[in-house]
Structure formats: structure tokens, C-alpha cells
Amino acid sequence: MKVRINEVGPRDGLQSQGKTLTVESRLSLIQSLVKAGLKNLEAGSFVSPKAVPQMAGTDELFALLPERSTVRYAGLVPNMKGYEFAVAAGANVVNVVLSVTETMNQKNIRMSLPQTADVCVAIIERGRREGIAVQAYLAVAFECPFEGLVEPAVVARYAKLVKQAGASKIIIADTIGAANPEQVRRLLDAVISEVGSDILSCHFHDTRGMALANITVALDRGVREFDSSIGGLGGCPFSPGATGNVATEDVVLLLNSMGHDTGIDPLDLIPVINAAEQLTGVSLGGKSFRWLSQPSAKVAGEARHGG
Numbered sequence: 001m002k003v004r005i006n007e008v009g010p011r012d013g014l015q016s017q018g019k020t021l022t023v024e025s026r027l028s029l030i031q032s033l034v035k036a037g038l039k040n041l042e043a044g045s046f047v048s049p050k051a052v053p054q055m056a057g058t059d060e061l062f063a064l065l066p067e068r069s070t071v072r073y074a075g076l077v078p079n080m081k082g083y084e085f086a087v088a089a090g091a092n093v094v095n096v097v098l099s100v101t102e103t104m105n106q107k108n109i110r111m112s113l114p115q116t117a118d119v120c121v122a123i124i125e126r127g128r129r130e131g132i133a134v135q136a137y138l139a140v141a142f143e144c145p146f147e148g149l150v151e152p153a154v155v156a157r158y159a160k161l162v163k164q165a166g167a168s169k170i171i172i173a174d175t176i177g178a179a180n181p182e183q184v185r186r187l188l189d190a191v192i193s194e195v196g197s198d199i200l201s202c203h204f205h206d207t208r209g210m211a212l213a214n215i216t217v218a219l220d221r222g223v224r225e226f227d228s229s230i231g232g233l234g235g236c237p238f239s240p241g242a243t244g245n246v247a248t249e250d251v252v253l254l255l256n257s258m259g260h261d262t263g264i265d266p267l268d269l270i271p272v273i274n275a276a277e278q279l280t281g282v283s284l285g286g287k288s289f290r291w292l293s294q295p296s297a298k299v300a301g302e303a304r305h306g307g
């Protein structure tokens with residue numbers, strides 16, 4: 001079974017780093033991810049540089065992206081102005097973010113929940129008219145750092161709204177990494193009954209060490225796309241308590257060992273993790289990093305591939 005990995009390190013990962021990388025450094029991280037076989041990346045965001053200085057210059061970055069014909073690059077946008085910047089920069093996949101609680105929208109983009117929903121719908125509809133795929137993130141879908149637990153029915157309602165508007169994908173995001181597998185099961189059941197599983201992807205953070213367990217539940221429910229971040233790079237500057245995204249190497253290893261086809265060899269990710277550490281100055285690596293870095297991992301990989 002093919003499972004798509006969407007690498008979000010260059011956006012979700014880098015936006016929360018203390019150190020702001022140059023456009024050249026961000027590009028070099030993306031180049032090494034592409035070299036390692038990643039075909040879907042969130043390359044950056046078109047947001048106010050005052051709000052997120054780490055993402056300044058994303059338009060310059062888009063002009064330099066490698067292998068545009070075979071790699072799918074998305075840009076995150078918070079409003080119509082961001083959509084226009086993204087399209088002008090040549091993005092043909094745009095991500096909108098609808099946080100499903102009032103306070104999270106206020107803190108993140110200074111808009112109310114109904115305003116954000118209207119803006120997201122307007123961007124999705126405009127994208128449809130203009131041939132731009134718009135993917136909708138439903139953020140803080142399980143728990144909000146300001147308002148607490150979120151009812152699955154609320155998320156299901158917004159999923160239906162963005163699907164009807166024409167979203168090409170709906171990404172259920174555990175922005176602060178608070179979900180457990182039982183909550184994932186309940187939420188996905190509610191959402192799938194409204195929109196089906198084909199349109200869904202999941203975005204987990206590993207704050208409490210439950211991201212891989214959550215992914216297996218989502219797989220069981222028919223989800224075939226997951227976000228992850230190289231080496232677990234990440235966090236969210238607007239959500240207190242959010243730590244790194246689930247690490248790409250962990251998700252790839254989990255899926256490959258279960259017999260799914262990600263098209264990525266986890267061993268190819270090791271040099272990328274090392275490069276990302278050098279660029280950011282932070283220590284990286286998911287749960288499997290140490291094992292993957294040992295010679296025995298290489299031997300196990302070769303045995304699986306028949307030498």
C-alpha cells in the first residue's frame with residue numbers, strides 16, 4: 001500500500017527555531033530532503049515577516065526550488081494576501097490553516113474563528129477557479145492550548161465545510177501533540193463519517209511520545225498520508241507546549257517495516273538529519289535515529305532489499 005509522506009521541516013520545523021536561517025540555508029535543507037527521496041514538501045509560508053521572521057523570503061526560496069516537475073511543494077498562507085504572494089511566487093499547492101477554536105485563531109492570525117473559516121473558504125474557492133490545489137489544515141483538532149479538549153463533532157463540521165468548498169486535502173492536525181490513540185480513533189470516526197478517508201491526512205507532534213501509536217490508528221482507519229519533520233525538527237511559536245513534529249525517519253521506518261510503500265529509504269535520511277543539525281544548531285533525531293545510525297541498521301536494510 002502506498003503511503004505519502006509530506007515533509008514539513010522546512011516550514012513547521014524552521015518557523016519555531018531560535019535561529020533564523022538564510023534563504024540559502026533553507027534551500028540547502030530542501031535540496032538534501034529531495035535528494036533523500038522526499039517528493040512532497042511544505043517549503044515555507046507566506047506570512048507577515050513581523051509575525052514569523054524565520055519565514056521571510058519564502059518568495060525568493062520558491063524561485064530556487066529544485067526538481068519542480070517531480071516534487072510537489074506547498075506554501076502555507078494565513079490570508080488572501082498570502083495566497084496572492086504564493087501564487088505570484090509560483091506555488092501550485094497552497095495550505096490554509098483553520099484552527100478549530102476561537103482563541104487559537106486570535107493568537108495565531110489575529111482573526112476570529114468565523115472570520116478564519118470565511119477566509120479559508122474564499123481561498124479554497126479562488127484556488128479552484130485558478131487551478132491551485134488548496135489543502136486545509138484543521139489545527140488544534142484534538143486539544144487547544146488555550147481552550148482545552150475539542151469535540152470531534154466540531155472538527156467534523158469544519159471538515160465538511162472545507163470539503164464542500166473544494167479543498168484538495170484535509171489535514172487533521174494535533175498541533176500540540178496532545179492526542180492519544182483512543183482520541184484519534186474517535187475523532188477520525190466522526191470526521192470520516194462526514195468526508196470519507198480518501199481526502200484525509202494527519203499531522204502529529206510527538207510531544208508526549210504518542211505520535212507513532214496515533215499514526216497506526218489513523219492507518220487502520222484508512223488514512224494514507226502523514227506529515228512529518230526531518231529529525232523531529234519543530235514546534236509552534238503560537239502554541240505553548242508544542243514540541244517537535246513526529247520525525248520523518250520514525251514514520252518512514254514504521255511504515256516501511258509494516259510493508260507500506262513510502263518510496264523512501266530511512267538510511268538516506270541520516271545525512272539530512274546531520275545537515276539539519278548543522279544548519280539549526282539544535283540536536284535532532286527521532287526515536288529510531290540512534291539505531292538507524294548504527295551499522296546493524298544498514299545490514300538489516302540490505303537483507304530486506306535482498307543484498
Ligand code: COA
Binds near residue numbers: 049082
Ligand atoms: N504575508 C506577508 N505580509 C502580510 C501578510 C502575508 N500573508 N498578510 C499581512 N501582511 C502584512 C501587512 O501588509 C502589514 O504590513 P505593514 O505592517 O508593513 O503594513 C502587516 O502584515 C500587518 O497586517 P495586518 O493585516 O494588520 O495583519 P495582523 O498584524 O493582524 O497580522 C497576520 C495577521 C495573519 C498577517 C499575521 O498574524 C501572520 O502572518 N501570522 C502567521 C502566523 C503563522 O505563520 N502561524 C503558523 C502557521 S499557522
Ligand code: ZN
Binds near residue numbers: 174
Ligand atoms: Zn505542526
